[in-house]
Amino acid sequence: MDKxxxxxxxxxISWIEKRVIGSRTYLYAVHRVGRSIxxxxxxxxxxxxxxxxxxxxxxxIFWGLIRSDRLKLYLSSILQALSSSDFSxxxxxxxxxxxxxxxxxxxxxxxxxxxxxxxxxxxx
Ligand SMILES: [Zn+2]
Numbered sequence: 001m002d003k004x005x006x007x008x009x010x011x012x013i014s015w016i017e018k019r020v021i022g023s024r025t026y027l028y029a030v031h032r033v034g035r036s037i038x039x040x041x042x043x044x045x046x047x048x049x050x051x052x053x054x055x056x057x058x059x060x061i062f063w064g065l066i067r068s069d070r071l072k073l074y075l076s077s078i079l080q081a082l083s084s085s086d087f088s089x090x091x092x093x094x095x096x097x098x099x100x101x102x103x104x105x106x107x108x109x110x111x112x113x114x115x116x117x118x119x120x121x122x123x124x
Pocket of ligand 1: 006007008009010011029031039040
């Protein structure tokens with residue numbers, strides 16, 4: 001299994017700690033260094049996206065836990081890689097299917113957010 005790397009200090013993450021303060025959850029990367037424990041503050045949970053794989057290829061690095069602003073950066077470099085590389089027909093088809101899946105997931109999330117906003121507005 002791949003170890004997840006801390007986006008703050010670059011060390012392996014032993015585990016993720018969640019701290020709930022009020023209505024928000026904050027994440028800390030916990031590092032076991034010898035006998036001691038070191039923690040890096042990562043930020044509020046809702047600015048992070050969990051991905052199952054940690055890998056680096058073509059200059060793209062996916063953390064086990066990535067900030068949404070970084071995800072947008074990754075997406076723009078993916079688009080750049082797509083337009084500047086010569087992929088096979090099969091690869092292009094696979095990529096297209098993956099993007100359509102992503103689109104479906106995003107549309108679904110947007111729909112839920114809009115519904116939540118509407119029901120909040122109604123209860124006010
Ligand atoms: Zn760290």
